[in-house]
Amino acid sequence: MxxxxxxxxxxxxxxxxxxxxxxxxxxxxxxxxxxxxxxxxxxxxxxxxxxxxxxxxxxxxxxxxxxxxxxxxxxxxxxxxxxxxxxxxxxxxxxxxxxxxxxxxxxxxxxxxxxxxxxxxxxxxxxxxxxxxxxxxxxxxxxxxxxxxxxxxxxxxxxxxxxxxxxxxxxxxxxxxxxxxxxxxxxxxxxxxxxxxxxxxxxxxxxxxxxxxxxxxxxxxxxxxxxLGRQPELPEWTRHGLILGVQGGSERSFGIAEKVRSGGVGLAGVWCQDWCGKRVTTFGKRLQWDWHYHPQMYGDLPERIRELHREGIRFLGYVNPYLVKDGMLFREGMEKGYFARKSDGSFYLVDFGEFDCGVVDLTNPEAFDWFKGIIETYSIGIGIDGWMADFGEYLPTDDIVLASGKPAMIEHNRWPMLWAKCNYEAVKETGNLGKIVYFMRAGGTGSQKYNTLMWAGDQSVDFSRHDGLCTVIAAALSCGMTGMGLHHSDIGGYTSLFGNVRTKEVFFRWAEMAAFTPVMRTHEGNRPDDCYQFYDDEDGIRRMARLTGIFRMLSPYVTEAVRENHEKGLPVQRALFLHYEGDERCYTEQFEYLLGRDLLAAPVWKEGRKEWDVYLPDDEWIHLWTGREYGKGNNVVGAELGFPPVFYRKRSKYADLFEKIRGTYGA
CATH class of the missing domain: 2.60.40.1760 (glycosyl hydrolase (family 31))
Structure with missing residues (x-):
């Protein structure tokens, strides 16, 4: 320059x-x-x-x-x-x-x-x-x-x-x-x-x-x-299969897990976000924001986790940096003075939807270490292998006094980084970096090196252009351009409101895309009783068994892409122009992506489609499901449910692996 x-x-x-x-x-x-x-x-x-x-x-x-x-x-x-x-x-x-x-x-x-x-x-x-x-x-x-x-x-x-x-x-x-x-x-x-x-x-x-x-x-x-910093490598176990999102207590959660395993679904983990207890609001089923396991709902959870470990399955929970005012940990934090305050000296409480919570002041080193200790003691200490690290974006800006002395308008965008760092240090200091995964939707400058996995947040359970399935593709690509190359989403979406409910089609279009991302994880959604759940459907279990089988077979290939993200900053899901920079069409494509160097995925994100338009950059491409060869240009390919348009480079060193996938799961 x-x-x-x-x-x-x-x-x-x-x-x-x-x-x-x-x-x-x-x-x-x-x-x-x-x-x-x-x-x-x-x-x-x-x-x-x-x-x-x-x-x-x-x-x-x-x-x-x-x-x-x-x-x-x-x-x-x-x-x-x-x-x-x-x-x-x-x-x-x-x-x-x-x-x-x-x-x-x-x-x-x-x-x-x-x-x-x-x-x-x-x-x-x-x-x-x-x-x-x-x-x-x-x-x-x-x-x-x-x-x-x-x-x-x-x-x-x-x-x-x-x-x-x-x-x-x-x-x-x-x-x-x-x-x-x-x-x-x-x-x-x-x-x-x-x-x-x-x-x-x-x-x-x-x-x-x-x-x-x-x-x-x-x-x-x-x-x-x-x-900016690079994300740590994902634990190898995340590629063993599906992280099954279920809730409702031990009997229901572990019962569903056993049911889908018996149906052939490969499980990497069981994610029970209500491990800490539940609250029911007009929005739907919520959690008891008091971050220790709930003995009435989850019995002897530490022993149940050990049983899962013996079967090669991990257990995941949920944590966020706020504490509900009727909880045990809130009382402890209040006594220690670890919550942010108002200008009049009273503790600042945030309305999270029919319940109020204290804001743990992460700018206070003592409060930061105290909350880190909560994660170490109540989550890592009982054997939990991962969690959703939620709500890093909620720092209020009106009449809130922080220990740093800085205005909340300056600390607000820094807050997600502090929250990521709190989780990272809890994992690293207990010797679990590379073993535990936590996933976050919030981020900011500096989060990259502290965040083990991004998740796309709370999409609507539909195909809508600005809040449905297609938005997580753009989300993954944009994150990958700013240092967050490990990304995934709630399979089927999360938010069901005003009669908008999840269908089987949207769930499995989402699931088939997720099979070609770094992590597969389901969520029952905010209104699980209204929305399609694959575990209630024998055909749904068979379909999920097939998709998790594909995901598991891709593990060696995805492992290399995950390593490249950590060592070189190349995201796992990549914009087409990263490897085809001479092709002007690649610069405007936001609904297709490269998974690593050699796979191209074009997820179906509209309803009722059996064929799909795909653009292929200049290379020799093999259709994953049929073995048919394609070259550069626009192509219309079959896209029956369960067979998303996916292609691999003919000259890939993983061509034998891709052919094996076709031989096992092809059309």
């Missing part, structure tokens, strides 16, 4: 391509101040901003000093720029404490594509839209034209929109083969709508902006994840 600065003119170029530029006619930095209004209702945020001043900051002075270029932006902000081969870092220092709004523009090209910004569920290519970056509930329906979204908005302020995400990341990757990272945890809005520039808005002067480039996309992700 090269820097040019003269007078009020500045340019940063990469191999002759302009990335940043400033002049009197074309400002690069804007600054000002504004007043926001933030309302939270059960994790759903309504954020409005009134910008009171926005001023372009011309470059008044530039000078070389100690190997860096120092720029004076309007006497308000100092920028210190250092460039080293393929990486440039601009460190900012505000000279005006009144500045709480910051904008920076980057050069853009009309045909450019942009990816990342954490987990984006509606759109993989971000170009043409803007994306507010704030962790929260992702929303129900997420499409303002639908009945489900409208009803969710009216009743619970929970409808959501295309940009709502639990994992915002102030990092994006450009098709021009660079990534940009803004070092900040403040609210941000990355705007990619202009054909001439990208404009990043941040509600503080960021500590720095980092831009790094590479000659190829795999090399670029290697550099990006070396900076």
């Amino acid at each position: 090269e820097i040019f600065a003269k007078g009020s003119t500045f340019r940063l170029t990469d191999h002759g391509k302009v990335l940043l530029e400033a002049s009197d006619e074309k400002p690069m930095i804007f600054a000002g101040h504004g007043t926001e209004q933030v309302e939270m209702y059960r994790g759903n945020f309504k954020i409005e901003d009134r910008v009171e001043e926005r001023v372009a900051l011309p470059i008044l002075h530039s000078e070389e000093k100690d190997g860096a270029l120092i720029l004076d932006f309007g006497g308000q902000i100092e920028g210190r720029i250092e460039a080293d081969n393929d990486c440039s870092v601009i460190r900012f220092r505000s000279r005006n404490p009144e500045i709480n709004r910051f904008w920076i523009r980057l050069a853009a090209e009309p045909g450019e594509h942009v990816y990342g910004c954490g987990e984006q569920l509606s759109y993989f290519d971000l170009r043409g839209r803007h994306f507010p970056l704030w962790t929260g509930e992702t929303g129900v329906g997420r499409d303002k034209t639908t009945y489900v979204t409208w009803r969710s908005d009216v009743e619970n302020r929970a409808g959501g929109d295309y940009y709502n995400t639990s994992f915002p990341e102030t990092t994006f990757v450009s098709s021009r083969k660079y990534y940009l990272h803004a070092e900040t945890t403040a609210y941000a809005d990355f705007d990619f709508r202009s054909p001439e520039y990208h404009e990043l808005q941040i509600w503080e002067v960021p500590a720095s902006i980092r831009i790094e480039s590479a000659d190829s996309f795999p090399e670029l992700l290697k550099k990006e994840t070396a900076f």
Whole structure:
């Protein structure tokens, strides 16, 4: 990268391509101040901003000093720029404490594509839209034209929109083969709508902006994840089969597990999220947020876990960083003073839907260690092999006082990283890294190296465009572009409201996709009695047995892809252009993906289809189920339930394995 600065003119170029530029006619930095209004209702945020001043900051002075270029932006902000081969870092220092709004523009090209910004569920290519970056509930329906979204908005302020995400990341990757990272945890809005520039808005002067480039996309992700951090490798046992989500106590949960095993379903684990007890609300069946096993529902759980282990099956539970006020652990935390408080000194309680909980103050090192000890004692200590690490996005922002002394508007997007770190340290300090898996929906900058597995959150139990099956494909691809290359979802979706119930078709379309992801895990959903459950259906058990068989046979291949994610930052589920960068069509595809290098999956995400349109990049492709060979282009292939369009590269070193799968499970 090269820097040019003269007078009020500045340019940063990469191999002759302009990335940043400033002049009197074309400002690069804007600054000002504004007043926001933030309302939270059960994790759903309504954020409005009134910008009171926005001023372009011309470059008044530039000078070389100690190997860096120092720029004076309007006497308000100092920028210190250092460039080293393929990486440039601009460190900012505000000279005006009144500045709480910051904008920076980057050069853009009309045909450019942009990816990342954490987990984006509606759109993989971000170009043409803007994306507010704030962790929260992702929303129900997420499409303002639908009945489900409208009803969710009216009743619970929970409808959501295309940009709502639990994992915002102030990092994006450009098709021009660079990534940009803004070092900040403040609210941000990355705007990619202009054909001439990208404009990043941040509600503080960021500590720095980092831009790094590479000659190829795999090399670029290697550099990006070396900076952001890489996920640990998944435990090998997660590839032994299905993680069965069941609840209702020992008799029901372990009875269903034995039933499906007897039907041939390969089980890696049994996941009982209600191991801690249950609550019933108008939303559906919820949990008792007091993180120790419930003796009435789960009897002698430690012994039952040991029995599962003897059969080669793991047990998983559930934890989140909040404690219900009628629980044992809440009383302990209150006595120790480990909850966040209001400005009047009282403990801050959050309404999680007909029950109130204390916010464990993870910015307090003593509270952090105490809660880590809860995980170590009550989960790991009784042999639990994994858990859903839920609700990292719920930190309120109104009238809450944290031990760090920082405003909640700054700590809010940092909260998921602290929660991930708490889980990571509990696992690592007990010697269980690589043995235990916890999965999170919330994330933020720094979460990558602490999160063993992402999960896509609470999709609707349907085929809807913005909240159904297809959204988890975009979610996996966008996560993979920002360092979270281990991703999975609730098979069949989770949210069933307003008459929207899960069908057998949507469940098995989801399951057949999940067989070609790093982890297969079911969820009964928020209203399990209303929705299809495969264990109640003999044909459903047979179908699941077949899919878990395929998943298990893929284990050697997926193991290599999981290792590449850890060592090189290459996600397990990959955008097509990562390996076919010369194919323009690959840059706009968000409903197909490569599983590792050699498998291409095109999940069926619409109802009632027996055939499916598939685009194949330039290679020699073999249809997994029939053995028929295909080349580059659009193809219509059969897609009966249970036979999703999947292809493998003819020259793959795993071709024998794929042929064996076809011989066992093919059409």
